[in-house]
Amino acid sequence: xxxxxxxxxxAAGTDFPSIDTWTPExxxxxxxxxxxxxxxxxxxxxxxxxxxxxxxxxxxxxxxxAGGAPVVTEGPFAETKEFLAGWWIxxxxxxxxxxxxxAHISTAPGPGGRPLNMPIEVHPIMSAPxxxx
Amino acid sequence: xxxxxFGDFATAEDAVQEALLDAATQWPAQGLPDNxxxxxxxxxxxxxxxxxxxxxxxxxxEDRAVRREPDLRRTAPAADESLATDRxxxxxxxxxxxxxxxxxxxxIALTLRAVGGLSTAEIARAFLVPEATMAQRxxxxxxxxxxxxxxxxxxxxxxxxxRLAAVLHVLYLVFTEGHTASLGxxxxxxxxxxxxxxxxxxMHALLPDDSEVTGxxxxxxxxxxxxxxxxxxxxxxxxxxxxxxxxxxxAAIAEGIALVTRAMARGPVGPYQLQAAIAALHDEAPxxxxxxxxxxxxxxxxxxxxxxxxxxxxxRAVATAMVDGPEAGLAALATLAADPRLAGHxxxxxxxxxxxEMAGDRExxxxxxxxxxxxxxxxxxxxxxxxxxxxxxxxxxDSRP
Numbered sequence: 001x002x003x004x005x006x007x008x009x010x011a012a013g014t015d016f017p018s019i020d021t022w023t024p025e026x027x028x029x030x031x032x033x034x035x036x037x038x039x040x041x042x043x044x045x046x047x048x049x050x051x052x053x054x055x056x057x058x059x060x061x062x063x064x065x066a067g068g069a070p071v072v073t074e075g076p077f078a079e080t081k082e083f084l085a086g087w088w089i090x091x092x093x094x095x096x097x098x099x100x101x102x103a104h105i106s107t108a109p110g111p112g113g114r115p116l117n118m119p120i121e122v123h124p125i126m127s128a129p130x131x132x133x
Numbered sequence: 134x135x136x137x138x139f140g141d142f143a144t145a146e147d148a149v150q151e152a153l154l155d156a157a158t159q160w161p162a163q164g165l166p167d168n169x170x171x172x173x174x175x176x177x178x179x180x181x182x183x184x185x186x187x188x189x190x191x192x193x194x195e196d197r198a199v200r201r202e203p204d205l206r207r208t209a210p211a212a213d214e215s216l217a218t219d220r221x222x223x224x225x226x227x228x229x230x231x232x233x234x235x236x237x238x239x240x241i242a243l244t245l246r247a248v249g250g251l252s253t254a255e256i257a258r259a260f261l262v263p264e265a266t267m268a269q270r271x272x273x274x275x276x277x278x279x280x281x282x283x284x285x286x287x288x289x290x291x292x293x294x295x296r297l298a299a300v301l302h303v304l305y306l307v308f309t310e311g312h313t314a315s316l317g318x319x320x321x322x323x324x325x326x327x328x329x330x331x332x333x334x335x336m337h338a339l340l341p342d343d344s345e346v347t348g349x350x351x352x353x354x355x356x357x358x359x360x361x362x363x364x365x366x367x368x369x370x371x372x373x374x375x376x377x378x379x380x381x382x383x384a385a386i387a388e389g390i391a392l393v394t395r396a397m398a399r400g401p402v403g404p405y406q407l408q409a410a411i412a413a414l415h416d417e418a419p420x421x422x423x424x425x426x427x428x429x430x431x432x433x434x435x436x437x438x439x440x441x442x443x444x445x446x447x448x449r450a451v452a453t454a455m456v457d458g459p460e461a462g463l464a465a466l467a468t469l470a471a472d473p474r475l476a477g478h479x480x481x482x483x484x485x486x487x488x489x490e491m492a493g494d495r496e497x498x499x500x501x502x503x504x505x506x507x508x509x510x511x512x513x514x515x516x517x518x519x520x521x522x523x524x525x526x527x528x529x530x531d532s533r534p
Contacts, residue, residue: 031369058508
């Protein structure tokens with residue numbers, strides 16, 4: 001079963017300062033942790049994909065306008081302070097395992113090397129239909 | 134070679150792949166044949182005929198015209214037949230794979246598949262896309278070439294320079310893609326930079342007198358020579374100024390310098406040679422401070438006139454700062470900011486940050502580093518810029534190793 005783990009930051013769910021205000025050592029430790037997570041998931045055969053997203057100021061919201069032409073607005077992220085920072089897709093045996101991976105990612109170190117305990121959303125991914133319906 | 138004989142690119146490629154598979158299973162058991170290349174050509178030729186026959190049979194069933202019948206009456210060449218035509222065939226194949234009717238992404242994929250001999254799975258992994266997506270990209274590219282009716286021969290003199298520029302651009306993009314790979318340590322990923330160097334070397338062997346082909350090979354070698362020192366233990370980027378120069382590849386530097394020196398002496402001088410010459414000046418310098426910045430500045434000025442690329446202008450402004458001080462560099466950047474192609478570009482912020490840092494204006498430097506970090510779409514670069522901001526904001530300005 002595949003799961004999508006979303007690293008979603010919001011004003012309500014996060015109580016740490018943004019990463020560009022951390023010390024170099026704190027940033028290095030955080031990045032090393034993430035690399036280790038990906039390396040481990042890959043070695044265990046559980047990693048499908050992991051991506052980090054560009055900064056929220058580059059995000060856009062697109063709707064179809066008259067005649068299907070795109071109408072583009074900048075994301076409302078600046079006001080709500082809510083944005084998607086990245087995701088993992090993992091393929092694992094049980095829902096418990098997906099939760100376990102999410103909890104581990106949540107402990108990524110932040111200021112002072114303390115775990116951020118950031119919120120990670122776990123979404124089961126819809127799969128192909130079974131052979132017999 | 135097969136593609137030329139049969140005029141059918143896709144089938145010829147399949148035949149070669151099958152011949153290689155045969156080789157992989159037979160050679161370890163039976164030992165290497167006396168003429169491995171001839172052996173491969175002969176086996177591929179037989180496979181080609183089998184494939185064409187199967188294809189022909191299918192077409193007959195579908196009441197299609199049997200267009201390839203005459204080819205079946207041909208005999209396979211002797212294994213020791215002269216392979217002088219190989220030379221041109223590789224070149225023609227490169228020109229075909231980088232044909233201007235293809236999108237850049239397709240041209241890159243097709244070149245790696247058909248000329249580089251990588252498997253579709255390997256190429257897909259290298260670009261982090263699903264294999265099915267890459268297979269589709271490649272087969273569409275082949276179809277497009279087939280439909281366009283481009284003949285399998287070297288482009289004529291008139292369009293040769295443009296077509297060659299397209300080939301060099303594709304090779305250059307494969308190389309830079311290899312340099313910007315970001316997602317964790319994946320040992321199964323082929324090294325795209327190495328692959329690009331290999332292909333450009335082959336190209337240089339075929340066109341030894343073309344100064345831009347030589348220039349591109351030199352540029353790749355001189356850039357790749359710094360690869361080991363370019364990233365730290367956590368994959369973080371290390372700027373040229375802070376790299377441990379003892380870890381640079383001296384042999385690659387020597388080869389690159391020899392190549393670019395020869396190319397520029399022969400001319401005509403083009404953008405790849407100029408970039409290679411700049412890389413050579415960096416590679417020769419014992420430290421950032423002892424770099425021949427006036428010479429680099431002069432080369433950037435020529436390159437800027439030649440290419441009109443605004444990113445080159447940014448680099449020229451940074452070189453200006455190294456020669457005449459950060460204020461001169463910032464003044465040059467201020468002029469560039471009016472260029473709509475650079476407005477809001479994160480590289481402009483990054484260059485400003487760098488020059489403000491040089492000038493000791495910590496506050497402005499931090500603000501521009503952060504703005505640049507928010508604007509980049511490269512993960513390692515984002516981390517690098519965030520780190521620069523953090524280092525300055527924390528007051529640890531001299532924490533360089």
